[in-house]
Amino acid sequence: MTTYIDARHVSAELKRRLTAEFPGVKFSVRRGRGTGSASIDVTWTDGPAARDVAAIANPMRGSTWNGYDERYESTATEVTVTIDGERVTGKPVVEHMGVHHEVSDEVRAEARAMWLAANPDEEPEMTNGGFTCEGEFIGGSWGVNQILDIAERVILPRRWRAAREAAAAPASKSTVPAEPATALPGPGLDVTHTEGEGIVVRGTRRGDGSAPALRAQELKWHRKEGYWYLPGTRGAAGAARLGVVREALRAAELLPAAPTAPSGGSEGAATAVAQIEESAPAVEEVAGESDEGPRGLECGAHRVTGTGERQPHGAGAAYLFRCLTCGQRALLADFDGLKCAKEAEAEHARARVDRLLDHVTLRGASTYLITYALAKGPFRRTRGEAVEELGRLLVLGATPRWHAGELRLLHHDCRVASVIRAPGEPLAARTAPQAYRCVPVPEEFAADWDGAACLAWRDGVDAALTYAVLAQSGG
Structure with a gap:
């Protein structure tokens, strides 16, 4: 069964990846220019080279042009994108990927000056023989073409290299802190891996001793975002490196010892719930919340509706809302700090699980295989049992994500459970594109x-x- 990803979702994911890989560069990612909605055009000014951008953009095509047979041929490419808050993996419906690297007037002027310095007796509008410019050989051509070659092969790489080095190096001036002053001490480091960011370490502070250990693992400081990151670890390839980084930080006493897996048992759901509940107090202490603060789904079970009544005091532009499940009345912004009824929250979580199990990858199955972290498995569960067990994890704050046809529940980017269709379950019928x-x-x-x-x-x-x-x- 194949899930097809529309070009508009692919373009949004591509822009997110380009922005994360090349911070500070403004990309224009548009679709439908050229061969229609199945094409994507990427445009940017100066910054990275076209081949570096193409290395990220081209793998997101679902088909390539065969000039011999004059037709598009499907590829085995799959991409993971975000659709309505869910991560979905499928085949991109993108046939053409245009990469357009534009050169600013400032760079063109500098390249023209370098060309005139190397060819003082020539005119840019005439043809000219080859010459060497800062170690790069510029082949014979029209002068205007050689100026563009100097800009793309000499000036832009030099500028981009300097910009990356300046962004990677921690600032030495006292006016710009090298690390966040309000972050947690070393033992509270949060080491995670996601497909979009790669391996990221958050929670450091100046003088906690973490910088030498992180640099020893080739991590770099992201001054704009305020965390350490390991280049080249986005996607599935970086997950294998996550354990190595964590072990190195444990050896430097910057992380606590790894938890010991239980000896066994069939209560995998109880183990996963205990795993989340065990980490909950530390999260509440960091966030500065009291026992009266938000819990679970961050009041996500509230189902509010407008009453049409103005608030009894204060500015008259604000109206009161009412929760249909617990009956509380408040301003819309105030519902973020109000807890809904426990039964309503549980019912909301079960409804979410029901919708997740109706996803195209799991639709129509009556039994599922659920694998819980730190527990032997997988466990075969009926739909009713899966709804109850996974609903408990959602109430405790787990986040659903899709990866390669598998439903995963994450807590602080750590997987606590995963769900797949049980062997032998029939696949749901897939509809063709409209x-x-x-x-x-x-x-x-x-x-x-x-x-x-x-x-x-x-x-x-x-x-x-x-x-x-x-x-x-x-x-």
Whole structure:
């Protein structure tokens, strides 16, 4: 079963990855320019080289152009994006990825000055032989082309390299703290790995002794975001390095000893719940919350509706809202600090699990395999049992995420449970896209999108569109 990711979700994920990889660079990521909604164009000025941006952008295409057969061919690429707050993995519906590196007027002026210094008796509007500029050989061509080569191969790499070194090095001036002054001491370090950020260490402070140990593991300080990060660890490849970093910090006594796994037992859900509850007091102490503060889903069980009544005092622009589950009345912003009824919170969590189990990757199954952290498993559960057990984890603050067709529940970016379809469970029927290259898909192909008949129809659409383009251009 294949999940298809629309180009608009791919473009949003691509911009997030580019911004994280190249901080400080403003990228324009747009779709539908060129071959339609199945194309994405990335544009930026100065900054990194085009090949570095293309290394991130090109793997997010779902098909490539075969010039010999004059057709797009599907690839085995899969991407993970965020759709309505959930991480979904699937095949991107993107056929063309345009990478457009623009050069600013300032850089062009500097390149022109360097060209004139190397060719004092020549004119930029005339052809010119090759020459060497700061160790880079500029081949013979028109002068204007050579100026652009100097900008892209000499000036921009030098500027980008200096910008990266300045951002990676901790500031030495006292006016700019090298590390956050309000962070936790060393033993409270939070070492996590996510697909978008890679390995990140938060919670350091100046003088806690963590900087030498982190630099020894090749981590760098992110001055803008205020945390340490390990370059090149985004995606699944970085997860293997996470344990090495944590062990090094434990050896330096910057992290507590690793927890010991239980000897066994079938109560995997109880183990996962205990794991979350065990870490809850430390989280509350850090956040400075009292026993009366928010808990669980951060009051997410509230289902508020407007009453149309103005607040009895204060500014008349604010209106009162009422929770349909617990009946409390307050301003909309004040519901963040009010706890909903415990029963309503549990019911809200069970409803969320019900919706998660109806996701296309788990839809139609009657039994599931649930694997809990620090417990032997997996455990086979019916839908009702899964709703109850996973609902308890959501109430305690676990966050659902999707990864490669697997539902994961995370707590502080650590996996506490994962859910997959039990072996032998039938797969839910997948519907075909509503349109292919803006052409409505006939109903007979909806049930067998990858079948021979549908592939032949798609080839016919490709040929018809290609003929239409040639006819319009007079070819």
